[in-house]
Amino acid sequence: MTVEFEAARLGPILYYRGLKGDALQVAAMVLLPIGEEPDLLEAGDAQHAPKLLREIGRNAIWRYDFTLTQSNGTYHLGDQSYSVQTDLTGDMRIAFASCNGEEEGDLDRDQEERNLMWAHMCDAHRRAPFALLLQGGDQIYADEATQGHPLSEAWPDKADRPRNAEELEDLADHLRQRFAERYVQALFGEAPRWIMARVPTLAIWDDHDICDGWGSLYRSKTYSEVGQCLYRVAREMYLLFQHAAVEADIPDLFLDKTGTSLSWQRALPGVTLLAPDLRAERGRRQVMGAYGWSATEAMEPGTEHTFLISSVPLLGPRLSLVEGLMMMIPTMQKYEDDLRDQWQSRAHRDEWVRMLKQVLKWRETAPVTVLSGEIHLATRAEMGPDEMRVHQLVASGIAHRAPPQGYARSLGTLAGLGDAPVSGHPIRIHPLPGQKHRYTAERNYLELRRTGGTWHAVWHLEDSGDTEPMALE
Numbered sequence: 479m480t481v482e483f484e485a486a487r488l489g490p491i492l493y494y495r496g497l498k499g500d501a502l503q504v505a506a507m508v509l510l511p512i513g514e515e516p517d518l519l520e521a522g523d524a525q526h527a528p529k530l531l532r533e534i535g536r537n538a539i540w541r542y543d544f545t546l547t548q549s550n551g552t553y554h555l556g557d558q559s560y561s562v563q564t565d566l567t568g569d570m571r572i573a574f575a576s577c578n579g580e581e582e583g584d585l586d587r588d589q590e591e592r593n594l595m596w597a598h599m600c601d602a603h604r605r606a607p608f609a610l611l612l613q614g615g616d617q618i619y620a621d622e623a624t625q626g627h628p629l630s631e632a633w634p635d636k637a638d639r640p641r642n643a644e645e646l647e648d649l650a651d652h653l654r655q656r657f658a659e660r661y662v663q664a665l666f667g668e669a670p671r672w673i674m675a676r677v678p679t680l681a682i683w684d685d686h687d688i689c690d691g692w693g694s695l696y697r698s699k700t701y702s703e704v705g706q707c708l709y710r711v712a713r714e715m716y717l718l719f720q721h722a723a724v725e726a727d728i729p730d731l732f733l734d735k736t737g738t739s740l741s742w743q744r745a746l747p748g749v750t751l752l753a754p755d756l757r758a759e760r761g762r763r764q765v766m767g768a769y770g771w772s773a774t775e776a777m778e779p780g781t782e783h784t785f786l787i788s789s790v791p792l793l794g795p796r797l798s799l800v801e802g803l804m805m806m807i808p809t810m811q812k813y814e815d816d817l818r819d820q821w822q823s824r825a826h827r828d829e830w831v832r833m834l835k836q837v838l839k840w841r842e843t844a845p846v847t848v849l850s851g852e853i854h855l856a857t858r859a860e861m862g863p864d865e866m867r868v869h870q871l872v873a874s875g876i877a878h879r880a881p882p883q884g885y886a887r888s889l890g891t892l893a894g895l896g897d898a899p900v901s902g903h904p905i906r907i908h909p910l911p912g913q914k915h916r917y918t919a920e921r922n923y924l925e926l927r928r929t930g931g932t933w934h935a936v937w938h939l940e941d942s943g944d945t946e947p948m949a950l951e
């Protein structure tokens with residue numbers, strides 16, 4: 479079932495902004511047909527009028543900025559009331575999901591089947607509420623947005639040159655509508671809509687929020703006028719739908735005030751969340767550029783626990799061997815872009831080491847856990863030694879179906895190789911608690927649970943159910 483973007487109605491979708499004392503600062507976004515007057519939002523004793531963020535096609539996107547207190551976490555909009563978990567001082571739950579869609583035909587999937595794990599998350603929330611929903615990349619799959627316009631029809635195989643600015647702006651309009659349509663699709667389903675009205679979200683993007691392999695494509699594509707137009711629109715829509723923000727909000731929400739890198743840092747009591755932007759500046763020979771590195775090196779770790787969101791897994795098997803091998807086999811070269819997209823690519827070795835050393839520096843202050851998605855499998859990894867252990871939890875995808883078991887097994891065998899890019903800090907891939915193989919090929923999302931001051935991770939797996947809680951220390 480495809481939602482008709484032309485006359486859509488969406489929201490509220492809740493976004494986490496930060497803490498002011500013990501009050502939660504949030505934003506709520508609604509999308510309405512132009513001309514429809516949005517209601518006032520009520521929180522505590524205050525009424526809030528929304529601000530118009532922008533119009534796309536026949537729809538307008540509005541944002542309410544408000545705070546929720548620890549004693550009153552309920553807000554009202556229209557005839558609905560929404561309760562938000564605002565007591566964050568003791569036990570706490572955070573959900574982490576990634577890969578919310580598929581490359582082909584995602585708009586036409588059966589909604590109930592597509593959103594099964596979102597429904598699961600809603601049930602979990604009813605039993606014990608999540609305080610935050612982290613989204614680790616590929617919140618939409620925009621791959622097909624380039625279809626249906628003569629300039630981008632053959633993307634990424636071919637990037638045609640526009641004859642003039644009008645043609646390029648026509649493409650921008652086309653893409654804007656297509657991206658918005660996908661965001662509406664991703665957010666309007668019963669389960670995602672329900673959870674996102676009640677749990678504030680924080681998101682970082684990955685390639686499919688732009689296009690498959692963005693940044694790892696050849697420069698002739700990325701830096702073509704069509705490529706740059708695609709990036710400009712994807713970024714606009716990412717800000718709008720994943721952060722309820724426009725260009726002017728960048729200095730308030732992101733670390734790099736120029737907005738070149740959209741890296742961010744947030745905190746909740748006793749936990750710090752760091753999210754370097756691994757897409758904005760990506761190129762064939764770099765994961766981040768000057769702005770991303772400045773933002774990352776300015777990040778401050780938590781004093782009790784730090785979660786680092788790395789849209790692409792930071793701790794992985796020794797892929798450089800595979801990459802070398804693949805380059806020697808002509809038929810395999812087409813997979814090179816996929817490998818280029820990984821931290822473990824030979825082209826990114828120096829930067830990978832730089833990032834791992836940064837993580838080890840943060841680790842001196844408090845435990846660091848890396849959260850990651852991207853691979854449409856669930857797995858975990860550790861970087862040693864034990865006394866400096868860094869966990870990596872991979873949960874992907876919530877809506878993207880898993881690749882075949884055979885693929886997961888081969889990857890598991892390969893992952894047996896391990897790696898130690900920083901000497902004395904070996905990386906090992908491990909199965910999830912209760913699983914025999916290193917990679918679990920099922921749809922999934924992750925739950926991070928703080929009880930009595932200790933963090934545990936639970937994977938919610940579509941077929942195998944919930945894993946035993948795993949301590950993060």
Ligand SMILES: [Fe+2]
Nearest residue numbers: 577616852878
């Ligand atoms: Fe993905």
